[in-house]
Amino acid sequence: MLMCTGASGMLIPTGLDSLSLAKASVRCVPLQLQFSQQLCIRRNVKVSFKESKLFAAAKGGGEGPTDWSKLLDNPSPNITTTENVSEARIKHGFSQRLSKTIREHNLFRPGEKILVAVSGGQDSICLLHMLASLRDQWGWLLGVVYCDHRWSSSSRKQGSHISQVAASLRINYYQAVTTSPVPSEGLARTWRYGILQRIALRHGFTSIVTAHTASDRVETLLYNLFRGSGLHGLQSLTWRRVLSPLLSLSQRTAFAPTEIVSSLAAPNGEMVEVGSSEVALVRPLLGFTRTEVREYCDLLGLPLWPDPSNMSLEIDRNRIRHQLLPYLRENFNDSVDKSLARCAEILHAEQQYLDSICNNILKKAETEDADGRKLDIMIMQSLPVALQRRVLKQFVENFTGRSLGFDHVERLRTAYSLSGDSRSASNGVSLALPGNASVKLLKSYFHLTRTKQI
Known part of the structure; x- marks a missing residue:
């Protein structure tokens, strides 16, 4: 297994030299999976840039974003005042709806540090854009992270695209890369969530945010139902849950510098707590459908990087999305998505109640x-x-x-x-x-x- 450090970002695209980037930290570590992996972290700090050369460099090869101007502070000259007003209304409406959701479900606190997982697709870009529009109101400090599974030959350009979206919004950026393609969806998820939690712990983020929508919730319910899951699996996409702590020293510090590892270990080698060890996984878009998210992105012209694997019918979830649900809408209930989303919400409330009962039982039955x-x-x-x-x-x-x-x-x-x-x-x-x-x-x-x- 390889351990190494470096001082330059691996994936900084041509034309970004003018950006005020902090030194990137690259660390290669072994993770507890069946293949060798590498974790590479890169960070930029509150940068500003102008349109011209950057856009041309980012679009090299014909892939990537089609329109960056909507994300900049100053709109490009060809956007009319009427268009700006219309976009502002759309943005305000969605943002206020999200803000209401956050309050209703107690998802975030004012002044919180929030790490947003971004793939470049419509859901995560929409979420990032809306959270950025609310950060001054809530006093949040945002971070963006991209996990590269190396499933596509264009994943490096995809990372470059996301880094520029983060830069345009003046948000710190982090990136994780495997040394070889992750062989399955299950292992990819295990690796990805482990990485997100480690970055959050290392940099003081208290919430990790993913862009799952109401549509994802419906698809997950059906997927787990076919697998024979119980109540927990049927409502597994919840609004907010505290992640289990990384229990071992090696898990907590897999990519951390030596001084961080030392600070987390007592003289006897046991773990000691440093700062906040509680990290929550939050899904603020569970009240929005994929169609609503797409409309938001289209109306504002947000720069997206679509994932072609979302169309592959070799993936079970995609068959549910593209074949099963359309069949159910046509032959059983044209509002089946809404019905199943309501079912998931009911199951979630019941799961919370049963969890509270179990917690009370464990207080009486469990000792250490x-x-x-x-x-x-x-x-x-x-x-x-x-x-x-x-x-x-x-x-x-x-x-x-x-x-x-x-x-x-x-x-x-x-x-x-x-x-x-x-x-x-x-x-x-x-x-x-x-x-x-x-x-x-x-x-x-x-x-x-x-x-x-x-």
Whole structure:
């Protein structure tokens, strides 16, 4: 595995020399996946630039944005006053609607540091544009991050495009790149969210923002329904949730400079908390449909970088979007999107209530020792099956930071006689769990510990 540092940005496009860029930090690190990866971080600081040479350089090769002028402070001369007024009204209407959503769902606080994940497509550019329009009102400090999975030969130009959008809005920019293409959607998501959380922790962001819309929520509900998910999976795209902490020193500091690593470790090698360790994942656009987002981008002429993979029918989610949902609209309910979005919101409210019940149960049933955590068996046996499953799932996930599937939960219930069949109890036997953990039944409690790695 390779460890290296550098002082220049890897992907600064031709023609950007005039930008006032801070020194970029490039660090190559091994991540805990099945392939070698590299993390490259680049940052620019409150820059300003003029249109001419920059646009020509950015458009080299015929790919990238088609119109940058709408993002600059001073509109180009060919935009009329009437057009400016119309755009201002559109921008104000959407921004105020977003601001109302933020207040209703308590998504952000005034003065917060917010890291916005941007791919260059319509959803993320729309979200970035609206958050930028609200930052003075709320006193936010924004950051933009682009995760390059190297799935496309044009991903470098895509990163350059996003960096210029960030620069035009005077927002700090960060970039992460893998050393080889990520082999699957699942691993890509694991890598991406790990990177976002590490950047947030390193640079003091308290919220990570993604541009999932109401349309994404509907598609995710259907996708997880077909996979046999429970309530948690059916409403998995929530407005806001606190991310599980990065538990190990190597996870927290995978790309951090030596002095940061040292500051996070006590003399005995244990972790110590530095600043805010709580990072929330926020999805402010869940109240907007993809059609509404597209209209906003079209009317304001925002510079987009469409992702061609969104049209590939080899991807399950795309088949739901382009084949299943149109069929349902035509043959069952032309408002099926709205109905399913409402269903997801109902499930989310019920999930929150059940989570609060589980938290109260864990306060009574869970204890901590030097080796891990314990869970009282007698309390668990007194619960109905639905709560047994939820409490077990939450107990393990709080410890490992990894999702625990239905099969693992049922193995725990069966092995430790929570099903009511005393013959199924397997006292003293350990079960391995995702996230380098194992659980054992000792007398009257579960004992959850870390798996020792050689």
